[in-house]
Amino acid sequence: MDVYGPYGLLVALGWFLFVLCPVAAAVAAVLAWRRPSRLLTILAGALLAVSLLAAALPAVPAPTVVTAITTVAVLVAAVAGGSPAVRLLLDRAVVDEREGANGGVVVGEREVLRGGEVIGLLERFAVAGAIVAGVPEALAVVIAIKGVGRFTELENGAVRERFIIGTLGSWIWAAAAAGVVLLVRT
Structure with a gap:
């Protein structure tokens, strides 16, 4: 028996179209992470925002398969997309700092905040x-x-600022992505 009555096909099409958005956000996020691109980063963010809005709209519960695919897609988007998004934020807040050989910031003769990208992914x-x-x-x-x-490592003002901007940007990105799943489940 069809749960949605005569509108079953239309509802299924709607969920299919919905799932495309977080999956596309995940693809754009991975591409932006692997090949840094401002355009891909903005595209991933826009697709994530559309996913959030679309997830808030449905009046019918999502099928299990939609929830499962959405969960995997937004976790990928959360992890991969945060790095290029944080890079964009940090580019906007640049102070006089040199990037070190290991991805950190050089303060005096010492490189601090090394491993920031790996820590951010985790x-x-x-x-x-x-x-x-x-x-x-x-x-x-x-x-x-x-x-x-x-x-x-946070004794320097510029380093503290970079740490705070990176952490907040990373958390906001991850929380927004996870919010899509919370909305789909309700």
């Missing part, structure tokens, strides 16, 4: 995963680990 996976899993307490653990791990 951080966004943990943030989005905690939100999707419904375990917001894990967010406190993530921020505590990051803060304690970087504490000794």
